[in-house]
Amino acid sequence: MVATPSVASEWLRRWDAQQQLHIPDREDRFTAMTAAVAAYAGDRPKVLDLGSGPGSLSARVLQRLPEAEIVALDTDPVLLAIGRRALDSARVHFVDVDLRGAWTEQLPIDPPFDAAVSTTALHWLRLDQLLPFYRQLASVLRPGGVFLDGDRFDFDHDQRTIGAGAAAAQPEWPPLPEGAEDWPAWWAAVEAQPEFREEAELRHARHHEHPHDHEHHTYEFHRATLLAAGFSEVGTIWQHLVNRVLIAIR
Numbered sequence: 024m025v026a027t028p029s030v031a032s033e034w035l036r037r038w039d040a041q042q043q044l045h046i047p048d049r050e051d052r053f054t055a056m057t058a059a060v061a062a063y064a065g066d067r068p069k070v071l072d073l074g075s076g077p078g079s080l081s082a083r084v085l086q087r088l089p090e091a092e093i094v095a096l097d098t099d100p101v102l103l104a105i106g107r108r109a110l111d112s113a114r115v116h117f118v119d120v121d122l123r124g125a126w127t128e129q130l131p132i133d134p135p136f137d138a139a140v141s142t143t144a145l146h147w148l149r150l151d152q153l154l155p156f157y158r159q160l161a162s163v164l165r166p167g168g169v170f171l172d173g174d175r176f177d178f179d180h181d182q183r184t185i186g187a188g189a190a191a192a193q194p195e196w197p198p199l200p201e202g203a204e205d206w207p208a209w210w211a212a213v214e215a216q217p218e219f220r221e222e223a224e225l226r227h228a229r230h231h232e233h234p235h236d237h238e239h240h241t242y243e244f245h246r247a248t249l250l251a252a253g254f255s256e257v258g259t260i261w262q263h264l265v266n267r268v269l270i271a272i273r
């Protein structure tokens with residue numbers, strides 16, 4: 024049984040609502056990122072979406088830049104199935120690939136790419152996996168191409184006072200509205216659907232769960248690693264406390 028586009032679109036809508044619950048300023052971050060893709064990569068960019076999930080950011084890039092061509096990479100079979108059916112666009116290519124491996128060898132369209140984007144995904148990688156990952160990324164972006172990463176970036180080890188203040192200033196997350204789904208509830212609901220049974224089984228066989236004990240991903244660590252991997256400039260283009268959009272130029 025395969026999900027229809029309208030069923031998949033409803034799961035994508037529920038995914039966005041669930042993610043928004045955990046990251047209340049997610050849409051502001053998306054808006055900053057899509058504007059930056061347009062500013063740095065032009066009207067018809069070839070774009071990578073790294074750890075795309077069901078394609079939330081790919082969809083917004085395509086809304087802003089209808090002539091973009093996007094390769095959306097993820098290793099979660101359920102999220103890929105939702106994205107493929109919900110987006111249903113010849114301009115978005117979903118690829119089942121693990122970003123911890125030789126992912127640049129599995130791209131469905133030839134490099135170079137003009138831009139790469141990622142949201143709430145790269146903190147899933149271990150710190151020692153970032154350098155090989157960024158080296159591969161540098162090898163498929165054109166010189167002058169842009170990388171934008173919207174994620175949680177911790178303050179550095181010598182910024183403890185700033186970090187503590189930022190944690191205290193973090194606005195209270197809104198109370199859960201009646202019937203709202205959080206991450207575990209969304210997963211329990213989607214995995215109970217017959218349309219996604221095969222993908223859910225494969226997902227479990229891969230044991231690829233969110234790393235609860237993930238290491239501290241500081242902006243400084245990512246910046247140093249990107250420079251070591253061959254990027255020429257690294258900065259921040261948008262920030263709200265620890266929620267930040269890092270920008271790097273190849």
Ligand SMILES: C[S@@+](CC[C@H](N)C(=O)[O-])C[C@H]1O[C@@H](n2cnc3c(N)ncnc32)[C@H](O)[C@@H]1O
Nearest residue numbers: 074075076079097098099121122123142144147
């Ligand atoms: C919280 S979701 C974010 C998805 C999407 N970018 C968004 O903002 O809605 C994190 C995504 O990263 C993906 N991911 C984590 N580790 C990965 C890896 N090693 N290779 C490919 N994708 C990975 C997960 O499967 C998941 O789809």
